[in-house]
Amino acid sequence: MQKAKAIELEIAVVDGVELNGTWNRMFEPRVISEYDLSVLEEITNIPGAESLGYCYQCGKCTAVCPVDSVGDYSPRKIFRRTQLGISLLDSPDLWLCTTCRNCLRVCPKEVNMIDIMPAVREQAVLEGKAPAELLTAFENTARYGNPIGESARKRADWTKTAGVPVPVMSQKKAPVDVLWFVECYPAYHPRGKEASAALARILAALGVDFGILGTEEKCAGDSQRMAGERGLFEMLAEHNIKMLSKYRFNEIVVTDPHAYNPFLHEYPKLGGEWPVRHYTQFLAEKLAGVNFVKGIKKRITFHDPCYLGRHNGEYEAPRSLLRALPDVELVEMGHCRETSYCCGGGGGGMWLDGFTRDYASERLSERRVKEAVEYGAEILAVSCPYEVPRFEDAVKSTGHDGQIQVMDIVELMAYCMGLNEGLAIS
Amino acid sequence: MRVAVLLKAVPDLVEELVLDEESGSLQYDEMSYVPSEWDDQALEEALILKEESGAQVTAIAVSTGDVDTMLFTALAKGADHVVKITGDFDASMSNWQQARVLSDYVREQDFDMVLSGVQAIDDVDGQIPGLVAGFLNWPHASVVTEVRMGGNSKILLRQEYSGGLVAEIEVESPVVIGVQAARKPPRYASVAKVRQVAKSVAIEEVSAGAPAGPAFADIQFVRPVAAGRAEMIEGDVDAVADRIVQILADHNLLRRA
Secondary structure, eight states, X not given: OOOSSOOOOSEEEETTEEEEOGGGSOSSOOGGGGSOTHHHHHHHTSXXXXXXXXXXXXXXXXXXXXXXXXXXXXXXXXXXXXXXXXXGGGSGGGGTOOOOOHHHHHOXXXXXXXXXXXXXXXXXXXXXXXXXXXXXHHHHHHHHSSTTOOOGGGTTGGXXXXXXXXXXXHHHOSOEEEEEEOOHHHHHSHHHHHHHHHHHHHHHHTTOOEEEOGGGOOOOOHHHHHTTOHHHHHHHHHHHHXXXXXXXXXXXXXXXXXXXXXXXXXXXXXXXXXXXEEHHHHHHHTGGGOOOOOOOOSEEEEOOOTTTTTTTOOOHHHHHHHHHSXXXXXXXXXXXXXXXXXXXXXXXXXXXXXXXGGGBSSOHHHHHHHHHHHTTOSEEEEOSTTHHHHHHHHHHHTTOTTTOEEEEHHHHHHHHTXXXXXXXXX | OEEEEEEOXXXXXXXXXXXXXXXXXEOGGGSOEEEOHHHXXXXXXXXXXXXXXXXXXXXXXXXSSOOHHHHHHHHHHTXXXXXXXXXXXXXXXXXXXXXXHHHHHHHHTTOSEEEEESOBTTBTTOHHHHHHHHHHTOOEEEEEEEEEEOSTTEEEEEEEOGGGOEXXXXXXXXXXXXXXXXXXXXXXXXXXXHHHHHHHOOOEEEEOOOOOSOXXXXXXXXXXXXOOOOOOOOSSHHHHHHHHHHHHHHTTOOOOX
16 A cells, blocks of 8 residues: 555665664653653553554544544544553443454555554453454454354345356355355345346356356455454354365455455465455456446446455555446546545444444444535445445435445446346435 | 353254144254253353352253264363263153253262253243152252352252242252353353364263153144234325224224324
């Protein structure tokens, strides 16, 4: 990821001249050292959480933290409170971070909440300090392979509504080009299933040779990892890697940025290394062969998913799909691309809405929907399965029902390809 | 104080119950099983007791299927010891038979207290604790929501009665207790901890013969037949309100000023 600001270096070499930064550092103990730092050290001693101690309180993170805009929370504040003796392990702050990565983008000191949060949360889970609703999601995932608590046996039931054959690898018994890793919300959530059906029809229309794992698939587990259940993540990853290893395919295409991220960065560490693309990347490359038969005369804006954009640098693919749709007017919101806002679902936030309510003036998704409305968007397009339910709820709770619709990009694309007659664009 | 906690697996209602419509029998092999939630409450209360009074907690399950994960989870939560009673058993094993096998084991050990879920979804009349107490000829308290150590090695229980009444009773060991709810929600055992326990601690296996005795004869399992359906009230706010008023009036539930 491109850093927005230079990183502080101990030694820099400029035009062949070595510049030592030591002189610019601390000459003598500053006031900071007069605190009892034992609570801070308790946190920074947790492997993964060391960088919390690097904070020098410049406050850049506070300016960009989506949670701070609806509450009183930012990495700087976390550091300060911990320094003053409030343990992060016992603080509600620990569960408010959505791991959106916006703070790390601007932090000159590389205070890395993406490492700090899962590490400290893991400790809190072990000490029995995690919110009950999060533990329910963990237990569901361990038992059923999905955080929603739906039947594991019904994971492929959505395919019945696709209208095209969706081959399941265990029955197909032949190699495929594309292994489509569907994930939980696209397999179980009513709106997720509609998007999955649309994607299945697009793949069929494009003649893609694909298959899914069906009931052999379990949650990719990345959000559970970020929420502090690394053991659960490893169990799920081992299972998925074992299942995927049974079959032959050329690449994995994922519906969910929260699956894209671990397939890129975490599964290879556990022995599961395959080429992986998000569906927007896969489809963007196939655009030349797409036959659009109708347009959408609407003003559309796009919400960058944190785990596709900031985490993994993909901003263009979803936009190229939206720009290709006939008649569409694509508008950007103020918070877009690298500076995109967060839907609030990442890092376990998807399962903490009840908890978060007490510490936020509104949901992040509500804030985002208001921004989309402000920019005159009639459709808020998304490409992460957490977002359709989150934003649709937010549209209703902010009183914008009937004013703006929330659609997955595949739903819009299938509509323009004449493959989604059921989609009611009002 | 040595405490035994009886755990069992029950059919998972998130998955469908598999019923052979023709023979009217449940297909036990084809169903999924989960730990009974009342047993989870019993385990939690035992672990609280351990934290308060240093009790030694042993979790026991009859091997009617895969009960290992349930027992490893109990260890990860803080149980000191786990026992699996093996034999020619399967998921169709009746509660009477399970209670017989469990009580045979408990009798041979030196337990002061047996905790079990007061009931289970396959046993809504609360068979296990009552039967175990009967077989052991021990006193039994049911619908208990708190277990504490009192003075003079007495055990203090809170018991729920109807109408919101709560009784505090004092019992002597040994005793069998059917737990309705623990004082706190059951704790969470992280997957890493369960897996670590599974690698490092062994389950004690004790074999048992098939218990002789009376058994239920299942006549027939049938799916419930819908007697009526809910009415979905359609229309705008006024139409919906009118319809609700009409329904209330039809049932004579409106009081007019």
